[in-house]
Amino acid sequence: MEINIRYLEQEFFATIDGVDIKSLSKSEFFEIKKAVETYGVVVINSQNINDDDQISFSEGFGKLEISIGTQTKAPDYQADNSIRPEISRISNVDLNNKMLPFDDKKVIFDRGNNYWHTDSSFKETPSKISILSAREVPEEGGGTDFIDARHALETWENKPRKYSISDLKDCICEHSIVYSRKNNTGDIFDDKFKKDMPFVKQKLIRFHPFTKKPAFYAGSHCSHIIGWDLKESRDLIKEINDWILESGKIAKHKWRTGELVLWDNRRVLHRGTGYDESKYRRIMHRTTVAGDMPSYKEKP
Numbered sequence: 001m002e003i004n005i006r007y008l009e010q011e012f013f014a015t016i017d018g019v020d021i022k023s024l025s026k027s028e029f030f031e032i033k034k035a036v037e038t039y040g041v042v043v044i045n046s047q048n049i050n051d052d053d054q055i056s057f058s059e060g061f062g063k064l065e066i067s068i069g070t071q072t073k074a075p076d077y078q079a080d081n082s083i084r085p086e087i088s089r090i091s092n093v094d095l096n097n098k099m100l101p102f103d104d105k106k107v108i109f110d111r112g113n114n115y116w117h118t119d120s121s122f123k124e125t126p127s128k129i130s131i132l133s134a135r136e137v138p139e140e141g142g143g144t145d146f147i148d149a150r151h152a153l154e155t156w157e158n159k160p161r162k163y164s165i166s167d168l169k170d171c172i173c174e175h176s177i178v179y180s181r182k183n184n185t186g187d188i189f190d191d192k193f194k195k196d197m198p199f200v201k202q203k204l205i206r207f208h209p210f211t212k213k214p215a216f217y218a219g220s221h222c223s224h225i226i227g228w229d230l231k232e233s234r235d236l237i238k239e240i241n242d243w244i245l246e247s248g249k250i251a252k253h254k255w256r257t258g259e260l261v262l263w264d265n266r267r268v269l270h271r272g273t274g275y276d277e278s279k280y281r282r283i284m285h286r287t288t289v290a291g292d293m294p295s296y297k298e299k300p
Helices: 026-039 051-061 105-114 149-154 177-184 191-196 230-247
Strands: 002-007 012-017 041-044 088-091 127-136 144-148 172-175 200-203 205-207 214-216 222-225 251-253 260-264 268-272 283-290
Touching (some): 002 026, 012 026, 026 041, 026 051, 051 127, 088 105, 105 177, 105 268, 144 149, 144 230, 149 214, 149 230, 222 230
Parallel strands (some): 012 041
Antiparallel strands (some): 002 012, 041 260, 088 283, 127 283, 144 251, 144 268, 172 200, 172 222
């Protein structure tokens, strides 16, 4: 197994060659887990896997989340039980291998992934690690960008700020996918979904249990800080999100079929880069490792 680090100064973004996740030794799996927790993002090249392989590998990191439903319960998906509930299928292709219309609700929902976010921060217990498998990639576009929110926190006070890290360390925010999607794709959810997915509380700054280092925990799902003036808190969240993008280099990943990318949602933000959904097919299968508790209950 060969591990290479792209941004050594940040300990950020690693690639791994010479490994097959279907036949890992315990020591190899431990090295992959250590790499994800150390570097935030890990690309494992050339993996010929199916959903069962992906789920089996992913379960080594912990209990897996179940898809929130919008990606697996659309009419075109209900008739086929071939997609296991641990898989979030991010695709403009249905299970009958037909491209979905550009204005299909699922395509619109997936388009919301093109805004900077951390997966499942809209759940009371947010996720730890996301594992995305490239099953079919478009000829143009359809990449994924990553940015280091830990580096952003470490450099926050390099510029004059109204609020220091000390001022922000105990802040609790509310996150919502209804809020974020309304901002970036429109009001696409019905009343039942909105009721089932209320705002949840998350820390603004989280300490990583492996590195013991803090990072901002924000992104597009982050609405406001509890107890603050709404405008002031949203202005601050925008300032933080902007700084996350400005403070370090954006890792721009162009997918190849068969790649597996893992990222630590407690540290990094990511976004899709978009593609021509009316022209190209894209099929990505994600497993998501559930967290241990609500972030606001975590201890440094």
